Amino acid sequence: MKPIILQGHERSLTQIVFNSEGDLLFSASKDSVVNAWFTSNGERLGTFGGIKGDGGHNGTVWTVAVDSQTRFLITGAADNTMKLWEIATGKCLFTWDFLTAVKRVAWNEEDDTILSITEQRSGQPSIIRIYKINRDEPTMQTTTPITTMTLSGSKATVALWTPLSEYILTGHESGKVAKYDVKSGEEVNYVDDAHKGEITDIQSSPDGTYFITSSKDKTARIFDSETLEEMKVFPTETPLNSACIAPLRPYIILGGGQDAMSVTTTSQRAGKFESRFWHKLFEEEVGRVKGHFGPINTLAVHPQGKAYASGAEDGFVRVHWFDESYFRSRPFGDLEPEVEV
């Protein structure tokens, strides 16, 4: 499994996403640009906001989301803006201005609505806003959200939509997992101590009926999207920054590592900068992929389960196409759950 190394960012990665076909990868970074890459060979398709003054972000891009048709891209950044881009041209179509940084954005299933989480800072609470997106005239967007959820407790760090776009699921700094009704903006369900540390990532299963969370408490957990019931726990020995669920095979991928701050000058191994593969059902580790020399900040898996990519503090993205043996091997014998795509 020889990786394709994507060298195009000057600073550490914050979030990477595949498009729905899996042929493109979008990477957001602290160097304030978003790159689009061909996953097959690692060639760069283009950059969003590469040239100064063309409407690009002016600060760390914290988050990136692509719609299912690969037409539009939403990004959120530390310059207190959220932007809508046209993927084909790389043009910025619209900019929303906020009082604090935008930490997370996500498209719903129908591609007509997005969510954004703004940071809690300088007296401003953490707010989740839901916007309708005008797909026909993309430069004419409304700045009035259809729903606003002002969080009074622990701030939300990550969020995602449920399959039918009726609810959103959030992960919080306190380790709480919650579910909000999109229309009313009310919290309909929550688990206060889902994790014992900050939730760093939330990603859904291929069909959205369950989701995985990663946390600084060194565990990843799978929850039922409907009931928020904890299904599985994956304990590791390092703080986790990202987790994703691989389609086709019954695995999940976890990534993390010691905080950049506490990484010492000792060996690379000490940092535990490996992507770890765990069996989703048996809660047992099946393998590791090394390569990064900084903590893994973000992981994404090919929507058809053919590859995965990791973006790290070291500024590199590594795309791994799975070998034939990955699909063939049965580390636990012939016992396999139904295949999910």
Add this chain to the structure above:
Amino acid sequence: MSEIEKIDGFTEEEQLDFEAELQEGYADIEDRYAVDTQQGFENVLVVDNIPVIDDSKKQKLIDRLRQLFAKAGAPIEEENISMPWDDKAATNKGFIFLTYPDAQQAENALRALDGSSFGKSTLYVNRFGDIERYANLPVGEGELPTGWREKSYVEKDHLRSWLGDNAGRDQYLTFRDTDVSIWWNGRNGNAEPVKVDGKPLKNSKWGELYLQWSPLGTYLTSLHRVGVALWSGPKLDGPIGVNVLRFTHPGVRLIQYSPCENYLVTWSEEPLDNFENHPNAALRETFGPEDEGNTFVVWDIKAQRVLRTFPPEKPVQGEDGPQQMPWPLFKWSPDDAYIAKVNVGSGIAVYELPGMGLLDKKSIKIEGVQNFEWCPMSDKDFAARKAGKGKECSFVFWTPEAQNQPARVSIMSIPSRNILRAKNLFNVTDCKFYWQSQGDFLCVKVDRHARKAKSKKATFCNLELFRVREKDYPVEVIEFKDYVPQFAWEPQGNRFAMVSSNDPNYGQGIPGVVIKYNIDFYQLDQKKGDFIPIKHLDGKIANTLVWSPRGRHIALATIGSSQKFDVEFWDLDFVVDERREASEPGANVTMLASGEHYGITDIAWDPSGRYLATSASAWRQTPEPGYCIWDFKGQQLVHQPQDRFKQFLWRNRPSTLLSKDQIKKVRKELKEYSRTFDEEDAAEENRGSAEKLAQRQRDISEWNAWRARNNKKIDERRAQLGKEKKVTVVNHQDDERVEEIVEELIDETEEVVVG
């Protein structure tokens, strides 16, 4: 009636009268003239247990007693001593009365004289009044005084039940965060929680400070802020005072068992308070005012009481940084008969157990003594001791050079205090003692400095090897030009391994530098009787030697380095070619395997010598806490990284009860036994994997069922909302083909065309 019968010449009637008179009449008189022994005799003492002598020695005895009394500070005139005489036997009755001028003096004499020894006997002194009083206590034979609460006898749970495991497995304990778990170490690293009544052994109280097994594995010892608790029996729990023993010692930090588990020493940093009015009854009852300010406590485990407390000692500068309490400070003789402590520079105090009195009432004066170590006893020695003809205990100690006197290592026997062997040494910086586990050999590692060197920093090293079982303790000296940081005898064997280093970076503590060590193996040459090198390994990075408790196998580990975490497994008797072994000792020393345990901080063999555990404790700032179990061949069986992992402890075992012959028999019939065991193992393996398989099967069916339910729900809801299911557009069958055209410049030639 006998007295009455003696009176002749009276009628029967008269005799009856007499009888009645004797019984009734005298009672009145006796009452009236009864002497109140409690009063008026405060100045009279009774001295018991004096030698029984005849008339000829009477004067001499009295003179000697008076001498003794005068010496003890309670002089008495001869006329005030009264010695009751047994006329029939023509001897004294074994006790005397002393009449002092007043009660105060008598009281002083009582304190001064009671328990003093007179020749071979010990004198017991009592108040005259007391004897009468105790004799007349209204308590009959076998009765108990009022107010006495009798504790009902509670049967102890079997203390060694774990040894009865069918598969002969060992137990180990893991301590993570605040959870303590106890496991059976099965074959091939199959760990099974130790269960009682179907539930794994758990106790939330265990994980407070740290844990320790007793030397024979009987007690699990947990340290708490308030004291030490000993847990025993199959449940490692039970009624307090029966299977759970508590020793209250506030702030206890370090403990040490005696080798036979009869006694325990505890040390706390906080000196004991005066607990006289303390609300905690346990503290009030355990310690008296005389214990105030003391930090060491010696306990009798079975009686659950304090034997003696000791005042604090100054901690010494540790080798690596902060001041540390040298531990064990008190050293037990191997048979639990003595406990000794060195008073650096002046002598060694040896206390006898269980009385905890100084041996012969005084410590052994040894000018300049630095350190000492008891000689261990082999099973044979114990057997001989039981038969009543064993050797005395002995220990080795050393004194440094002082005023034209060379440094000296001596072996002294206890209780006779004979010096069995002494050897002079020169230019000594430090000595360390290594006894072979059976007490057969002693190695004194002598760190030496150059003869005229200004600083006394050790630059080279001698090994002085004493062969203790031979006549006159012959000594062999092996000199090294290097530092020898580690030395270890093969348990029960006649080989040893040592680590030496001539790396200039040694001891400098430069971060990032890997120190190179040499490792040497030596063996006793049976014919010549001296130790010869059998194997030399150059340029190793291993700095720690751990012999298997059964000998033969040794693990070499690199501990405390920030880059290297190697563990090597060596076999000293790996027979490849028997002929070769005969001609060339050491030919069979073979490395079986090597592995790595990232972040290793501790290493320990299990009591059977079949498995090795390496652990990384969060207490020692390891990058990856957790533990591994390896077999003796070096195959890693278990790898368990665990966040906040603290301790891994094998449960110790007492030595085998099988006799030599029985062991021999087992060896001989090993094939027979192994067949049954192999069968059992195979069955076990099948069962284990079947269980796991079933569990996985369950996992999968549960998962599938849950997914089906969920999918159905979501489909219904989708229909309700009138939405359509999104179909993924991508067809899996024909993957997109990505063609790349790469142009490659194969050759380029430049030609200059001259026009």
